[in-house]
Each structure stands twice: as structure tokens, then as C-alpha cells.
Amino acid sequence: MAEVLVYVDHVDGAVRKPTLELLTLARRIGEPVAVALGSGAGDTAATLAEHGAVKVLTHEAAEYADYLVVPKVDALQAAHEAVSPAAVLVPSSAEGKEIAARLALRLGSGVITDAVDLEAGDEGPVATQSVFAASYTTKSRVSKGTPVITVKPNSAAVEAAPAAGAVESLSVTFSEQATGTKVTGRTPRESTGRPELTEAAIVVSGGRGVNGAENFAIIEALADSLGAAVGASRAAVDAGWYPHTNQVGQTGKSVSPQLYIANGISGAIQHRAGMQTSKTIVAVNKDAEAPIFELVDFGVVGDLFDVVPQLTEEVKARKG
Amino acid sequence: MSLRIVVTVKYVPDATGDRHFADDLTVDRDDVDGLLSELDEYAVEQALQIAENSDDDVEVTVLTVGPEDAKDALRKALSMGADKAIHVEDDDLHGTDAIGTSLVLAKAVEKAGYDLVVSGMASTDGTMGVVPALLAERLGVPQVTLLSEVNVEDGKVTGRRDGDAASEQLEASLPAVVSVTDQSGEARYPSFKGIMAAKKKPVESWDLSDLDIDADEVGLENAYTTVESASERPARTAGTIVKDEGEGGKQLAEFLASQKFI
Numbered sequence: 001m002a003e004v005l006v007y008v009d010h011v012d013g014a015v016r017k018p019t020l021e022l023l024t025l026a027r028r029i030g031e032p033v034a035v036a037l038g039s040g041a042g043d044t045a046a047t048l049a050e051h052g053a054v055k056v057l058t059h060e061a062a063e064y065a066d067y068l069v070v071p072k073v074d075a076l077q078a079a080h081e082a083v084s085p086a087a088v089l090v091p092s093s094a095e096g097k098e099i100a101a102r103l104a105l106r107l108g109s110g111v112i113t114d115a116v117d118l119e120a121g122d123e124g125p126v127a128t129q130s131v132f133a134a135s136y137t138t139k140s141r142v143s144k145g146t147p148v149i150t151v152k153p154n155s156a157a158v159e160a161a162p163a164a165g166a167v168e169s170l171s172v173t174f175s176e177q178a179t180g181t182k183v184t185g186r187t188p189r190e191s192t193g194r195p196e197l198t199e200a201a202i203v204v205s206g207g208r209g210v211n212g213a214e215n216f217a218i219i220e221a222l223a224d225s226l227g228a229a230v231g232a233s234r235a236a237v238d239a240g241w242y243p244h245t246n247q248v249g250q251t252g253k254s255v256s257p258q259l260y261i262a263n264g265i266s267g268a269i270q271h272r273a274g275m276q277t278s279k280t281i282v283a284v285n286k287d288a289e290a291p292i293f294e295l296v297d298f299g300v301v302g303d304l305f306d307v308v309p310q311l312t313e314e315v316k317a318r319k320g
Numbered sequence: 321m322s323l324r325i326v327v328t329v330k331y332v333p334d335a336t337g338d339r340h341f342a343d344d345l346t347v348d349r350d351d352v353d354g355l356l357s358e359l360d361e362y363a364v365e366q367a368l369q370i371a372e373n374s375d376d377d378v379e380v381t382v383l384t385v386g387p388e389d390a391k392d393a394l395r396k397a398l399s400m401g402a403d404k405a406i407h408v409e410d411d412d413l414h415g416t417d418a419i420g421t422s423l424v425l426a427k428a429v430e431k432a433g434y435d436l437v438v439s440g441m442a443s444t445d446g447t448m449g450v451v452p453a454l455l456a457e458r459l460g461v462p463q464v465t466l467l468s469e470v471n472v473e474d475g476k477v478t479g480r481r482d483g484d485a486a487s488e489q490l491e492a493s494l495p496a497v498v499s500v501t502d503q504s505g506e507a508r509y510p511s512f513k514g515i516m517a518a519k520k521k522p523v524e525s526w527d528l529s530d531l532d533i534d535a536d537e538v539g540l541e542n543a544y545t546t547v548e549s550a551s552e553r554p555a556r557t558a559g560t561i562v563k564d565e566g567e568g569g570k571q572l573a574e575f576l577a578s579q580k581f582i
């Protein structure tokens with residue numbers, strides 16, 4: 001069976017959920033071979049093996065943290081040479097897409113970004129993309145070279161599928177370009193204790209209607225009662241009420257949770273682009289004409305300052 | 321000293337219009353108004369600021385690869401203050417994918433001459449966010465992308481990249497390819513004077529032969545990716561909408577419980 005390279009997104013050895021979803025998709029096409037790079041790479045093997053990696057290629061070097069993108073491209077290229085895979089799958093983060101594109105160019109391949117599903121096909125893997133702010137669904141494939149495909153978080157279930165996960169060290173020679181862009185400083189994002197926005201099963205978002213940074217406490221309280229991540233519209237972010245890392249939409253994060261709760265958000269096309277593929281959508285808005293209501297499974301026309309706290313109390317009461 | 325900046329800008333269908341696909345599964349550009357991708361306005365803005373803050377002799381050139389009407393995008397960028405424009409237009413470019421587009425842009429940037437390329441974070445139609453990285457790979461220069469803050473001084477570019485896990489401070493020597501986000505600073509509106517001046521600014525037109533690119537390297541037929549189908553997403557079935565009369569939160573909780581979320 002053909003092998004499929006899976007690029008591992010991890011933080012000091014802790015594998016992030018989208019990578020495990022990639023392993024599920026990779027198994028539809030062939031045998032997953034994971035590539036883990038940088039500090040803690042070796043610590044990823046057990047988790048990856050549990051989810052189907054037959055092999056884990058690792059390489060630790062300071063370059064992966066000290067320089068932008070290119071060292072990782074060099075490593076994936078080396079892994080491609082070593083394995084001759086049927087496809088290369090990369091998580092669709094901003095960095096993941098850049099790595100994938102440069103790799104594809106080097107391999108003489110095409111690249112497909114932001115796939116939301118992947119199936120085996122007669123002429124190679126077929127990727128589903130959700131485009132034009134999720135108003136169209138396309139199916140595409142790479143027609144030249146080894147397909148390089150990036151996949152969005154929450155596109156597949158994480159499945160247990162124990163495999164050997166044999167660790168092999170990858171030998172990588174860095175290119176001249178590898179040290180072109182130096183990372184001279186790094187401020188890790190503060191952890192909020194809440195789930196990662198792109199990975200969360202439930203996202204509770206606030207928009208301009210929240211009307212102030214201090215009022216986001218209402219949104220956070222609802223999120224915490226549901227174990228959800230907190231999102232924000234660009235209007236709320238631009239006003240300085242909530243950090244940009246929490247922005248949902250075209251220029252923020254794209255989320256696809258089981259449940260999305262929009263509070264005081266009108267539903268502009270650029271916001272929809274980041275949340276329209278959510279399974280269930282709920283909104284609270286005082287304007288019955290707000291476009292967000294076109295998307296909802298359940299909507300409440302009302303003042304969020306009345307509705308949201310009542311909902312939070314009710315959730316807490318029901319959860320006991 | 322002089323500094324040559326090339327800003328890559330894309331002409332896209334208006335996101336608030338009814339965007340759809342043509343029969344050959346490329347973007348239908350006939351029925352929807354086109355415009356300069358809003359996210360590329362940020363690239364033009366940062367290039368102009370770099371020019372304004374520099375003691376060097378700076379020239380800002382805007383470059384687009386696109387159909388005839390893409391001139392509108394160039395005009396807008398010129399009216400914001402760019403010095404000159406290059407339009408790469410060729411019938412054989414129809415349907416070119418990201419790998420092919422990056423080839424055309426790279427050849428055009430090289431022909432124009434550059435010390436710094438400034439791109440947007442992503443287009444508002446394809447939204448891939450990969451062209452700047454591809455350009456850097458092709459040109460063999462540093463990629464300094466997704467910056468929310470950018471500075472150019474003493475032959476170096478520095479900036480802040482806000483990533484998923486951390487905010488990073490980056491540094492590279494020129495020549496380099498930069499891309500900037502919508503957090504980099506509001507783009508200016510063209511002034512009346514700017515609009516008038518833009519009409520007199522030079523717009524060069526190049527085709528594939530000017531760039532020594534063969535027709536079989538680009539276009540739909542030669543793309544590295546193939547779109548097999550495109551279908552309109554079925555409209556979401558109309559949901560239940562209630563008016564809050566004191567029980568809205570409870571009714572919402574009831575719905576969430578019925579869906580097993582609580």
C-alpha cells in the first residue's frame with residue numbers, strides 16, 4: 001500500500017488535534033507516515049502510533065524554531081525523497097499552507113489548500129473545498145506530481161487505529177534559503193484555559209452588539225458553561241474589545257464546530273466565510289432583519305444582555 | 321541609495337456580489353463587479369508608508385496578473401499613491417492556478433527589478449494565502465510573511481508575525497518578499513488629487529512572450545490542479561426564530577438540550 005506523508009503540528013511534543021484528523025484522512029489513501037520536526041519531535045510518536053502512523057520520521061534541530069518556514073520545507077522534501085509517498089498532507093494553518101505551497105513547487109506538484117474532506121480517487125486523492133464564503137463546494141485534485149494538500153481543522157473525526165509508529169530519524173540537509181528569515185523573538189500566546197478556537201466543538205462569539213471589552217465577560221461566562229471557545233467579529237476586535245487571535249472570519253480564524261453561537265453579530269459575508277460550515281448555528285440579535293438569521297437553526301430576536309445571561313444560568317442549572 | 325518596491329495586487333470579484341463559477345469551472349468574472357482585493361490595499365498602504373518613511377529614493381510599482389479589467393485595480397492603487405503600474409495580460413493565462421500564477425509574478429518582478437516585494441495576506445476570492453511564499457521560493461529570497469507590523473531600514477526588513485501559538489519577531493536582508501495582514505494599519509482613501517494624478521501615471525502591459533514564458537507553462541489546460549466539480553451549497557433549511565419576551569434564553573437552552581449540546 002502506498003505511503004502518505006503527514007506533517008505533524010505539535011508544541012514541544014504535544015500533538016495538536018488537526019494532525020490526528022489528518023491521520024484519519026491519510027488512512028483512506030494509504031499508510032500514514034508522520035513527519036515530526038523540532039524540539040520534542042520524538043515525544044509525538046506514541047500518540048501518532050495510536051492514531052495510525054506506521055512510521056514516525058523525526059528530526060530535531062534549532063533551525064526549525066530559529067528560522068521561518070523554509071527549514072520545515074527542506075525536511076519535508078527530504079522525507080518525500082526517502083518515502084516517495086502518494087500524497088503529502090499538511091494542517092491548514094497559515095504556516096502549514098506556506099510550507100505546503102513551497103514544497104509543492106519544489107516537487108513540481110500542484111497544491112490544494114483548505115480541503116474540508118478527502119477521498120481516494122482513480123486519479124489520486126480528491127479534495128473537497130468550501131469556497132466563496134462557503135456558498136460553493138468544489139471537488140478538485142492535483143493533476144501533476146505528488147499531491148500536496150492542506151486540510152482544515154474539524155474536517156474529520158479523530159479515530160483510534162493502533163499502528164507500529166516506528167520512529168526513524170530523518171536526515172535533513174538545510175538549503176541555502178533555510179536561514180533567510182530569522183526569528184529574533186517569540187512571545188507565546190497566553191493560555192486562557194479554554195479550548196483552541198479552531199479545534200473546539202462549540203464556539204461562542206460576540207460582535208459589535210456586545211458593546212465593550214468588559215461586557216465580553218457575559219460571552220465568556222456562556223462559553224465556560226458550555227466548555228466552549230470564545231470568538232469575536234472583526235468589529236469587536238477592531239474596537240479593541242477582544243484579541244485578534246479570537247477573530248472569526250475571512251481574515252481571522254475559520255471555524256467549523258458542532259455548534260456556533262453568534263451574539264450581537266450581524267452576519268456579514270466576511271464573518272460568514274469563517275463560520276458558515278458550522279454544523280448547528282444559533283444567534284442572538286436584537287434586529288430581526290440581521291442576515292445572520294438566514295443561517296440559523298435557532299435564533300432569538302432580543303437583547304443579548306437579557307438572553308445570554310439567562311441562557312448561561314439555564315445551561316448551568318441543567319448541567320447541575 | 322534607491323529602493324524599488326513592487327506591490328502585487330489582485331483583481332477579484334466583489335465578495336458582496338453573487339460570485340459563481342463559469343462552465344469551465346473557473347471564476348465567472350462577467351456577471352460580478354471586480355475590484356482591487358481589499359486585502360491588497362493594506363499592501364499598497366504599507367509600501368507607501370515605507371516609501372514615505374525612507375530617506376532613500378523609493379519607487380513603488382504595482383503589479384497585477386489578470387484580465388483586461390484588472391486595470392481598474394491598478395488605477396485604484398495608483399490613485400492611492402503608487403508611482404507606476406505593470407499589467408500582465410494574456411489570453412493564455414485564463415485558468416492559471418497558484419503555481420502558475422507565481423511563475424508569472426516571479427518573472428514579472430524580476431523583469432521590473434526589485435529590492436522588496438509587498439503582497440497581501442490572501443486574495444479575497446481564492447483565499448489560499450500562498451502566493452507570497454511561492455514568490456519567495458521562486459525568487460530565492462527571504463520570505464517575511466503575514467506581518468502585522470513592518471519596517472524597512474538599512475537594507476533589512478523586520479516585522480511582527482502573529483502566529484497561532486506565538487507572536488514572532490522576524491528579520492531578513494533585502495531583497496525579500498513581504499506580505500502584510502489587515503492588522504498592519506488602515507489603508508488610505510485615494511484623494512481627488514490622487515485620482516487625477518493616477519490618470520497620468522504610466523501603466524505598462526506585458527504578455528507572456530515579454531516574460532519568456534511558454535503558453536504550455538500556464539493556463540487551465542496546464543494547471544497543476546484540476547477542479548472536477550463545483551456545486552452551490554444548498555441553502556441552510558430555515559430555522560426556528562423566536563422573539564424574546566422574557567424567556568428567550570430558556571427557549572434557546574431548550575433547543576440546545578434537544579440537540580444534545582447540554
Ligand SMILES: Cc1cc2nc3c(=O)[nH]c(=O)nc-3n(C[C@H](O)[C@H](O)[C@H](O)COP(=O)(O)OP(=O)(O)OC[C@H]3O[C@@H](n4cnc5c(N)ncnc54)[C@H](O)[C@@H]3O)c2cc1C
Pocket residue numbers: 206207208209210232233234235236247248249250251252253263264265266267268269270271274284285286287290302303304305358359444
Ligand atoms: C477584506 C475584509 C475582511 C474582513 N474580515 C472579517 C473577519 O475576518 N471577521 C469578521 O467578523 N468581519 C470581517 N470583516 C468585516 C465585516 O464586513 C463586518 O464589518 C463585521 O463582521 C461586522 O461585525 P459585527 O457583526 O460584530 O458588527 P455589526 O455589523 O455592526 O453588527 C452588530 C450586530 O449586533 C446587533 N446588536 C447590537 N446591540 C445588540 C444587543 N444589545 N443585543 C443583541 N444584538 C445586538 C445589531 O443588531 C447588529 O446586527 C471584513 C471586512 C473586509 C472588507
Ligand SMILES: Cc1cc2nc3c(=O)[nH]c(=O)nc-3n(C[C@H](O)[C@H](O)[C@H](O)COP(=O)(O)OP(=O)(O)OC[C@H]3O[C@@H](n4cnc5c(N)ncnc54)[C@H](O)[C@@H]3O)c2cc1C
Pocket residue numbers: 110111112113131132328329330331347357359360363383384385386416417418419421425438439440441442443445446447448449450451452545
Ligand atoms: C475558490 C478558488 C479556489 C482555488 N483553489 C486553488 C487551489 O486549491 N490550488 C491552486 O493552485 N489554485 C487554486 N485557485 C486558483 C488561485 O486562486 C489563483 O491561481 C490565484 O492566482 C492564486 O491564489 P490566490 O488567489 O488564492 O492568492 P493568495 O495566495 O491568497 O494571494 C496572496 C497575495 O498574492 C498576490 N497575488 C495573488 N494573485 C495575484 C495576481 N493574479 N496578480 C497579482 N498579485 C497576486 C496578492 O498580493 C495577494 O494578496 C483557486 C481559485 C479560486 C477562485
